[in-house]
Amino acid sequence: MFAVTAGRVDAADPLAGLDLGERPDPSPPGGWVTVTVRAAALNHHDVWTLRGVGISPDRLPIILGCDAAGLDPDGNEVIVHAVIGDPDAGGGDETLDPRRSLLSERHDGTFAQRVAVPKRNLVPKPAALTFEEAACLPTAYLTAYRMLFERSGAQPGATILVQGAGGGVATALIVLGHAAGYRVWATSRSEAKRDRAVELGADQAFESGARLPERVDVVMETVGQATWAHSVRSLRPGGRIVICGATSGDAPAAELTRIFFTQLSVAGSTMGTRDQLGRLARFCEQAGVRPVIDRVLPLDQARDGFAAMIDGNLFGKIVLVP
Numbered sequence: 001m002f003a004v005t006a007g008r009v010d011a012a013d014p015l016a017g018l019d020l021g022e023r024p025d026p027s028p029p030g031g032w033v034t035v036t037v038r039a040a041a042l043n044h045h046d047v048w049t050l051r052g053v054g055i056s057p058d059r060l061p062i063i064l065g066c067d068a069a070g071l072d073p074d075g076n077e078v079i080v081h082a083v084i085g086d087p088d089a090g091g092g093d094e095t096l097d098p099r100r101s102l103l104s105e106r107h108d109g110t111f112a113q114r115v116a117v118p119k120r121n122l123v124p125k126p127a128a129l130t131f132e133e134a135a136c137l138p139t140a141y142l143t144a145y146r147m148l149f150e151r152s153g154a155q156p157g158a159t160i161l162v163q164g165a166g167g168g169v170a171t172a173l174i175v176l177g178h179a180a181g182y183r184v185w186a187t188s189r190s191e192a193k194r195d196r197a198v199e200l201g202a203d204q205a206f207e208s209g210a211r212l213p214e215r216v217d218v219v220m221e222t223v224g225q226a227t228w229a230h231s232v233r234s235l236r237p238g239g240r241i242v243i244c245g246a247t248s249g250d251a252p253a254a255e256l257t258r259i260f261f262t263q264l265s266v267a268g269s270t271m272g273t274r275d276q277l278g279r280l281a282r283f284c285e286q287a288g289v290r291p292v293i294d295r296v297l298p299l300d301q302a303r304d305g306f307a308a309m310i311d312g313n314l315f316g317k318i319v320l321v322p
C-alpha cells in the first residue's frame, strides 16, 4: 500500500528523511483491527519525528501520522484514537500509562491506505462531520478539549489567551473555546492570521507580545520559548498557564519569581482519553463546531503539507487523503 514514512531523522532538514512509496500492509495483532483510512491529518508531531525528537532510530522506518478517520472492517465510519495505552496502568486514563505511545511512535501511523489499531481505539464518527473534518479531532482538537475543559480549571465566561493563533491546536482552542462561552483572546505574528482568528470567534486578536487591555485568567501555550515571558506577564494573580507544546523552543527563562510572587500555576497537558475523544466528537456535532482546515492534499503530495507546517505557513489543519 502507499504510505508516507520517516526513513531517517535529520534535526536540521526534516524533509530529507521523508519517504513516499510502497509499504507492506498492516498485520494486526490480537485485539487490533485494520482501518481503511479515508482522511488523515498532519501534526507538528510528524515534523518532530522527522527531526528525531521522541523517536529512537531503531524504530525506523515507521509510517507517520497520528490522526485518521475511515472505515472499520464492518464498514462503520470511525475516528481513530491516537493514544496507544492501558487505562488501568494510568489510573483510568491511558495518557497517564507510563508506557503509552502515540500512533507512529512505536506502531505504524495513519499516513497510509490502511492502519492497524487496537479495537478499543475506535470512536464512532458523527455523520455531521466529513472524514476530513473528523480526521482533525484525535490530536489537535482532543488536546485543545482537555486543555480547555479539564486542565484550565476555568469556567465559561473566563478570559483565555491563545498564543500563536495559526496553529492546529490554537485554532481548535479558538473554535471550541468560543462555542463553550469563554472570552477568547488570541495573539499572532501575522495580521492576516489575527483577522482570521477573530472571524473564527476570538473576541480580540493582538500582535505577539502586545500589552493586553487587562490580565487574563488562563493562557494556552503551544509556542513555548517565543511567547513564554508574555504568557507569564499576561496572567492575573492566581492565573494558570496550560501548556501542551513548545514549537519555538522549550528552554525559555522560567520567570520563577513572577510565578511564585503572583501565585501562578503551570499545567502540562497531553492528548486526551478515548472517552474524551467521543465527547469531543459529540460536542462538535451538538454545538455545530467544525474543525478549521487549511488545505486538503492527496497523500502523495504530503511533502507540500510538511513544508508549509515547517514554515509556519498555515492556518488550521492540513489534511491528507489517500
Ligand SMILES: NC(=O)c1ccc[n+]([C@@H]2O[C@H](COP(=O)([O-])OP(=O)(O)OC[C@H]3O[C@@H](n4cnc5c(N)ncnc54)[C@H](OP(=O)(O)O)[C@@H]3O)[C@@H](O)[C@H]2O)c1
Residues within 6 Å of the ligand: 043, 044, 045, 048, 139, 140, 143, 163, 164, 165, 166, 167, 168, 169, 170, 187, 188, 189, 190, 193, 208, 222, 223, 226, 227, 244, 245, 246, 247, 248, 269, 270, 271, 309, 312
Ligand atoms: N502535548 C500534546 O498532546 C500535543 C498535541 C498537539 C500539539 N502539540 C504541540 O503543540 C505545538 C503546536 O502544534 P500545532 O500543530 O498546533 O501548531 P504549529 O504548526 O506548531 O504552530 C503553532 C503556532 O506557533 C506560532 N509560532 C511558531 N513559531 C513561532 C515563533 N518563533 N514565534 C512566535 N510564534 C511562533 C505560530 O503562530 P502565528 O504564526 O500565528 O504567530 C504557529 O501558527 C507543537 O509543538 C506540537 O508538537 C502537543
